[in-house]
Amino acid sequence: MRHLLTFAILSLLLPIRLKTGLVLLRPFELIVLLALIIGLATGRWRNLAFPAGFLLLLPFLGWDMVSAFSVDRENGLRELLQMSAVGAFAFALAQEARRLETDKAVNILLFGMAAILAYTIAWHVAHGYLVGWKHLFDPRLVFSFLPIALAGLLLFANRAKRRTLWVVWAGMLPLLVLSGERKAFLIYLFLTTSLLMRGRLAAMVPALAAGFLGLFVMSTIVDNAYLETQLQTMLHPLSMGQYEYLTATGKYALGDTPSNVQRAFAFTLSKQLISEHPLMGVGTNQFTNIIDTEFSNLPDELRLGIHGEFQRILTENGIIGLSLYILIWLAAWFRLSRVLSWALFHEMIGAAQARLLPLVVLVPCAFYVGTEASGTRAFVTLILVSLLPELTRDGLCLVLRGGWRSHPTSTSHSQFLGRALPGSTR
Secondary structure: OOOHHHHHHHHOOOOOOEEOOOOEEOHHHHHHHHHHHHHHHOOOOOOOOOOHHHHOHHHHHHHHHHHHHOOOHHHHHHHHHHHHHHHHHHHHHHHHOOOOOHHHHHHHHHHHHHHHHHHHHHHHHHOOOOOOOOOOOOHHHHHHHHHHHHHHHHHHOOHHHHHHHHHHHHHHHHHHHHHOOHHHHHHHHHHHHHHHOOOOHHHHHHHHHHHHHHHHHHHHHOOOHHHHHHHHHHHOOOOOOOHHHHHHHOOOOOOOOHHHHHHHHHHHHHHHHHHHOOOOOOOOOHHHHHHHHHOOOOOOOOOOOOEOHHHHHHHHHHHHHHHHHHHHHHHHHHHHHHHHHHHHHOOOOOHHHHHHHHHHHHHHHHHHHHHOEOOHHHHHHHHHHHHHHHHHHHHHHHHHHHHHHHOOOOOOEEOOOEEOOOOOOO
């Protein structure tokens, strides 16, 4: 039971899915159901917990379902089933937060994602893809999440382990370049800058500028058309593809990619829909319905959903839905800052750890949901963000109690991060 929810998160990165007439099923739903049965039937959750991070999720998830039923009954039922699964995950995680051994959970996530990464690369190389490892939709997301988990582990590792982790961190760079996963590379660049600058924003700005300069140099010397295009799109993040050119000629304009063109079309259409339905939106999942009915003549690569939760929610759930969504993120940031200030005051963590944790978790997660299509993974990411203050507080207290029992006189320090957690030298 202790690690079932960790395995549920990992299952979202596996290429295992069953498409039914109503919903898309993954191992995630079965694992969450098993966790609920064990937790409720065995009396493990005698004293139910409803922390602030869990309660903050309910207004947005409820509005999402109401908005889905406004489209039609089948759409509402489909969304109800999905919200039931992610809601059950949030409930189970809220109950297990007090018992969750964060360090072990992160280690399991890292080991599992490393295995998925190895499989993804091996599959692509075996099928002749020496670059552009994006043909397995679910496993490719490990390129984005592995750096976040590894950065979190780096924050609390002891000095000897941290040296090894930095070697692993450096080894990820060529893999991310070859993968062609732009969001993963940008997350890696941001995390590297944050860690090296110890979370000092004044130092991070010029360091990030130097990083983009390095991207420019790399784009001029790389000898691969695909990688050169990916690097150019990262250097010009606000540039939009010319979807009118594609629809008129049947081919992409020079420098365009299918992703950029689709985003340009989705952005243009969503602007129109937002202006027509600003307060409540067009309804959850209605964007793709509009494309299928009114733009059926477009190429298949354009007839996709919105890649970005903030844009999708404003389009489909309106200003009301977006306000409830942003409230979760803002509350998570401020609540986490309070937890870290408390931990810093009691010398449980160092000053750099207090600065870095919100940066290495919340910012990359916001970037991920802001550039990725909606789905169960986006909702699970939101749940982890909302419950992060509780997970951090309970995790620190659990490590503190265990550390003092094992090392009651431990006063070890970390030159990189400040005072280490008691017991972190084990």
